[in-house]
Amino acid sequence: MPLEITAEDVLKKLNFCEHCGFCRSICPIVEVENYDESVSPRGRKTLFLALMKGELQPTIKLSEKFYKCSTCCSCAYKCPQGINIGEVSLLARQKLFELGMVPDTIKRFSNAILEYKNVYTADNASRNDWIMYTDADVKIKDSADLVYFVGCVTSFSGMVQTIAQAVTGILNYLNEDWTVLKDEWCCGHPLVLAGALKEAKSLAEHNIKEISSVGSKKVVTGCPGCYLALKYEYPKLLGRKLNFEVLHFTEFLNNCLEKERLKIPRLDVTVTYHEPCELSRICGIVKEPKNVLSSIANVVYPENNGSYFCCCGGGGLLKVTYPSTAERISKKRFEVLASTNAKVITTACPTCVQTLLQVASSQQNGRRVVDVSQLIAEQIGLM
Ligand code: SF4
Ligand code: SF4
Structure with missing residues (x-):
């Protein structure tokens, strides 16, 4: 780490x-x-x-x-x-x-996160507005067993707000006692990537206070960057252990499948899987999303699978500092994924979905790019 x-x-x-x-x-x-x-x-x-x-x-x-x-x-x-x-x-x-x-882009980006508490320079009071666009029943509670930490990209980017709809639909389907935070801030991982560790600390303190205030002992997130921040970066930044467990949503889904809490009808199409760098290579969550996918679909993996898979171009703040470099990487990655001939390209990260969708329009040929959570929610009839 x-x-x-x-x-x-x-x-x-x-x-x-x-x-x-x-x-x-x-x-x-x-x-x-x-x-x-x-x-x-x-x-x-x-x-x-x-x-x-x-x-x-x-x-x-x-x-x-x-x-x-x-x-x-x-x-x-x-x-x-x-x-x-x-x-x-x-x-x-x-x-x-x-x-x-x-670079100036990094100074502006870091200052904006500290001012707005999100990576989109949006009014943070509108962070939970995605709830208005979901069919799922989302209640913001004073106390709950589990917190769904949504993350900036899923909360604010219209391209991937369907991930929040999928996750919340599945949590309701499983009768979990869960909530989103009243005042979630950026997890701080983008500031860690910028090199701004002291600045990231203030965001970590706030989010921990929010999670503690609802008394939850479990936090799930669909975003690998938030997962990395909450699970590994917060204890290092703050110099103390946290009193809640952190799970990526694919770990949560895999646990549910293993305990037979979820039964999902199989899909009749072939899918491929793009491994998010932060989830797979950095946090070691490799088998869980693959288990979930193989339980519902025929999965074909692209070349250089395993440790050698290529980044989608969306990591390391490359899209902030060098967007054209990021785009060239994304196009190459999309071509490799498309060469599997799978009709559905899946991944387990809102930034990867967003990045691949941004280059997919011209090359899509009827292919979909979706998060694993969306595929599961669709298969159990929640979307
Ligand atoms: S791969 Fe070779 S050149 Fe690159 S860091 Fe390792 S030892 Fe050095
Ligand atoms: S972009 Fe290149 S140098 Fe940077 S972490 Fe990836 S492989 Fe290593």
């Missing part, structure tokens, strides 16, 4: 770099940036070492090299020494953010 490492740990590891370049072969940035060594994982490693040794001065131009990384962490799986350049990028961002040496 990125926040569990220190600059010293990383520097020690980097000493074992053999300069072999295996990491270049898997990094999604390399090909779409014309094999520019300075934004390849190996190049970032060289720049980071020079920065830490004082051989390079911290500048905004230098910081751009570390923000042009989707923090997908696939390089760590190719490296014979297990070096994770995603962690290197995050450490460099933290150092450069503290010095104010970051």
Whole structure:
């Protein structure tokens, strides 16, 4: 986990770099940036070492090299020494953010999250407005056994608000005692990605206070970024254990299937699955979404499945800092997923759904891009 490492740990590891370049072969940035060594994982490693040794001065131009990384962490799986350049990028961002040496887009983005408490510069009082557009019965309670932490993207992006409809419909179907928070704020993970750790802390404190106020011991979220924040980043940022369990919604669904709380009719079409980097490679939630999918459909996986799957381009704030780089990655990823000939492309992340949908319109050919939760809700007749 990125926040569990220190600059010293990383520097020690980097000493074992053999300069072999295996990491270049898997990094999604390399090909779409014309094999520019300075934004390849190996190049970032060289720049980071020079920065830490004082051989390079911290500048905004230098910081751009570390923000042009989707923090997908696939390089760590190719490296014979297990070096994770995603962690290197995050450490460099933290150092450069503290010095104010970051791109303007990052400064504006971070300030806006702190001001608006969401990533969309929307009035945060309208965060729960998605409830008006769902058929599910959503009650905001003073106390509940379970909190559904919706996340900024699902709450505000019309493209993926159907995920909230699916999750809440399924929670009602299972007779869970659940609620959404009265005043959810951005989880803070985007600030961690920006390098703004101190700033992320204030958001973490607020959300924990909100969760504690309803007395819930379990939090579920459909967003891998929120999951990573709540489960792994909050305890590190705040230096204390939290008194609630955090589950990604696919873990929750898989538990329900294993306990036979859910019986879902099988689908008559072939689906494929795009693994979200933060859920799969970073948090290790790999088998749960796949179990859920294989219990209801024939699943074909794209090439480079497993640890070597490619990022959709939506991670690491790449869409904020370098949208055209992100789009080139997304198009390539969509082509790979489409080449499976599956009629339905599934994933388990609102940002991945949104990112793939943004490039899908011209290449869709009747294919759908949906979250696993939507597919399940549809199959049990909730949507
Ligand atoms: S794969 Fe690992 S050892 Fe090889 S260049 Fe990349 S970081 Fe260094
Ligand atoms: S984390 Fe991903 S984008 Fe960043 S250097 Fe490694 S492979 Fe490339």
